[in-house]
């Protein structure tokens with residue numbers, strides 16, 4: 001649906017060129033939730049803003065359904081932007097307008113709907129974001145989560161095909177973050193809306209994204225399916241971001257402290273196998289024990305996963321056979337320490 005091709009962008013600050021994006025290429029498929037992660041200043045906002053041309057690339061192309069939006073006329077761009085919603089970290093609501101007026105605003109701007117149509121759509125949208133009882137309140141009278149729900153209702157007003165989310169949950173507490181992410185996923189599924197979401201938190205990526213790209217100082221350093229990137233990060237920054245959300249990697253130290261002999265294996269489970277007694281089966285088959293040193297079990301979107309480091313206790317068999325045995329259960333087995 002969207003192809004970003006070799007996009008570069010710099011800003012000029014005090015006469016000095018500051019690169020923000022360097023030769024970024026990526027593809028977002030229709031209907032998916034695509035995450036872009038990176039630390040502050042990585043260029044995330046700049047990248048997501050090239051998707052509605054709030055920032056114009058210096059070079060490269062942004063193709064949406066095959067058309068290069070950087071070549072759009074004013075009229076084409078206006079109608080494209082109407083079909084591209086955006087929500088922000090600080091909500092960007094109009095403080096002097098009520099909830100209903102904020103949502104009504106983009107509908108009125110089009111000049112295409114009758115008053116009755118507008119009112120019906122506003123009702124529908126407020127119901128969708130569960131704010132029907134707050135329609136006459138002003139933004140200052142709402143919690144952060146409620147403000148973001150207004151932001152979402154407003155972004156969806158003109159039935160966009162694409163929703164851009166710039167750190168939409170960064171100002172919210174963990175529980176409210178979950179409820180907003182839940183709402184975004186629900187909208188993605190119900191309306192088949194494509195979502196591009198930027199964040200500095202791997203937990204957000206894990207909860208809602210199908211694929212992810214990692215941006216480091218304007219350079220796209222890694223991209224792929226969330227499970228693959230999360231469970232087997234390749235780039236140092238990706239590893240650091242994964243580690244931040246889910247600390248692991250102390251197993252060598254822990255096993256030294258325990259002073260136990262035996263190799264350390266890292267086992268990765270993805271899907272239904274996560275909840276099967278694979279360890280027990282393999283322990284029985286090889287007459288071994290496994291000492292779990294550290295690990296994590298959770299969900300990537302709805303898919304269960306686990307990644308644990310175990311120490312092999314007992315007469316250690318040929319490791320290749322052990323690896324193959326885990327492999328037969330679709331469990332990836334890697335030697336961390338011999």
Ligand SMILES: Nc1ncnc2c1ncn2[C@@H]1O[C@H](COP(=O)(O)OP(=O)(O)OP(=O)(O)O)[C@@H](O)[C@H]1O
Pocket residue numbers: 011012013018019020038039040041042043044045046047200
């Ligand atoms: N309008 C601007 N004028 C000058 N420099 C800018 C402007 N916007 C961004 N930059 C610079 O471009 C780089 C990328 O900024 P960007 O806002 O895209 O990063 P970000 O990943 O969204 O960061 P954050 O997580 O803090 O929001 C940074 O070095 C930033 O200082």
Ligand SMILES: [Mg+2]
Pocket residue numbers: 044045046166167
């Ligand atoms: Mg930003």
